[in-house]
Amino acid sequence: MRPAAGAFTENQPDTRLQGSYRFDRNGWVYIHLEGAPQQIGYQHGYLLSKETSDLLRVAKPFLLHETKRDWNFYRKASQEILWPKIDAEYQNEIDGIVVGLNDAGIKADRWDIVALNALEELPYYYVPWLDKQLGRVPTTHAPGNCSAMIATGSYTKDHHIVMGHNAWVNYVVGERWNIIFDIxxxxxxxxxxxxxxxxxxxxxxxxxxxxxxxxxxxxxxGFSSFDPAGSPEFYRARKAMQYSNSIDDYTRIMLDGNNGGYANDWLLGDNKTGEIAVFELGLKEHSLRRTSDGYFVGSNFPVDSKLATVETNFDFTRTGGSPLARKARWEQLVKEAQSTIDVETVKKMEGDRYDGFEKRQGPDERSLCGCVELSPRGIPEWDWGKFYPGGTVQAKAVDSGMASKMQLWAAMGHPCGYDFIAATFLKNHPEYRWMNELLRDMKSYPWTEFSSGMVK
Structure with a gap:
């Protein structure tokens, strides 16, 4: 049994845990980390040892089934392809996580944690790239995670920035995507x-x-590019979040060593200026659109026509597919609410159940609150079959005033109030029984406010 955080070891306080703490609230685990990189890592690994061990437990069989590669494959790729391109600061933080896990009684090493950090870019970007190099038909394709919006100027109630995001992912990983980090x-x-x-x-x-x-x-x-000589996306994303003071800073850091992994449309806001942007980052192509009076939405469609042509196989005629159906719904709701959008408006949008393609209430794969397990169509472009257990797993929202005070809203589970019950789902869909030991219930929790430095 691990000692409590801050406990004495051999009559000496463990200073590595100094200042750190965690607590649970409405489905989330809030954790405060502080200090030098290795100390932050140690606190992370130690205080989240149970959760990290569980994620490792389910990730291994899940990826084996979905990608036909075992965990040793991902460990080897982490060691040979990713690790050498990570700055010492984040190498130290990762190694700190490992030490914290080990001290808490969890058996894991550096390559386990690097592979876990690359849970998106290795299986869904490196693997299909490697398949092509070997002359094989790719076994996986780029995922279509998330829906988001950002608005400013005349579109918002106070003319300042408002931002919201729904995380879309399979429920095996998504039900465990429940940490609020205050770093x-x-x-x-x-x-x-x-x-x-x-x-x-x-x-x-x-x-x-x-x-x-x-x-x-x-x-x-539908993105299909990757460069194994580049730097890991997860490392660049963390570095950009930690060190950017402007939209230009963010794009510069993300472009430095870009490997094309986890290719995204980044919705960015600078609360100091009120400016927002969509930064679309592929491998060969990227673009930046910015405004101080307007909005951007994202629902897994490419923005730039050249990037779409050169680096994706995205089908713009498939208006009934999840990405374009959600795009149309986002745009409808934003335009209807123009000049009145605030954080409460965005929270309601994220809980929207409406299927705009079929003109009926969902939820399903076309609604902003996504429940693909209720869809007989699935999302084939993401390799999600009929009634696939995936969709919106949690939601967040923030406005300029909250951001200035380091506060945000978050809701764990479907923000439209629908509970996913694993046993019921597996009984009704035995084709997914291979997930029996991996899936857990995903209850819908109320919107909860979190802030930096908050205590239980």
């Missing part, structure tokens, strides 16, 4: 973000910082 690093800016246990970046990439940066993203469906 006070020795260098760079303070961060408040959601994330996964054992992972140094948000990974669905919703966060605010003490520099006034407001950051989120959605993934580009």
């Amino acid at each position: 006070k690093p020795l260098h760079g800016y303070r961060i408040l973000m959601d994330g996964l246990p054992g992972v140094i970046a948000s990974n669905d990439d919703f966060g605010i910082t003490s520099a006034g940066m407001m950051i989120t993203e959605t993934t580009i469906t």
Whole structure:
């Protein structure tokens, strides 16, 4: 049994845990980390040891089934391809996580944690790239995670920035995507973000910082490029969140060593200026659109026509597919609410159940609150079959006033109030019985406010 945080070891206080703490609230685990990189890592690994161990437990068989590669494959790729391109600061943080896990009685090493951090870019970007190099038909494709919006100027009630994000992912991982990280690093800016246990970046990439940066993203469906000589996306995303003081800073850091992994449309806001942007980052192509009076939405469609043509197989004629159906619904709701959008409006949008393609109430794969397990169509472009257990797993929202005080709203589970019950689902859909030991119930929790430095 691990000692409590801050406990004495051999009559000496463990200073590595100094200042750190965690508590549970409405389905979330809130954790405060502070100090030098290795100390932040140690606190992370130690205080989230149970959650990290559980995520490792389910990730291994899940990826084996979905990608036909075992965990040793991902460990080897982490060691040979990713690790050498990570700055010492984040190498130290990752190694700190390992030491914290080990001290808490969890058996894991550096390559386990690097592979866990690369849970998106290795299986869904490196693997299909490797398949092509070997002359094989790719076994996986780029995922279509998330829905998001950001607005400013005349579109919002107070003419300042409002931002919202729904995380879309399979429920095996998504039900465990329930950490609120409050990170006070020795260098760079303070961060408040959601994330996964054992992972140094948000990974669905919703966060605010003490520099006034407001950051989120959605993934580009059908993306097919990767450069193994580049730097890991999770490392660049964390570095950009921690060290950016402007939209230009963010794009510069993300472009430096870009490997094309986890290709996204980044929705960015600078609370100091009121400016927002969509930064679309592929491998060969990227673009930046910015405004101080307007909005951007994301639902897994490419924005730039050249990137769409060169680096994706996205089908713009498939208006009944999940990405374009959600895009149309976002645009409808934003335009209807123009000049009145505030954080409460965005929270309601994220809980929207309406299927705009079939003109009926869902939820399903086309609604902003996504429940693909209720859809007989699934989302084939993401390799999600009929009634696939995936969709919206949690939601976040923030406005300029909250961001200036390092506060955000978060709701764990479906924000439309629908509970996913694993046993019932597996009984009705035995084709997914291979997930029996991996899936858990995913209850819908109320919107909850979190802030930097808050205590239970």
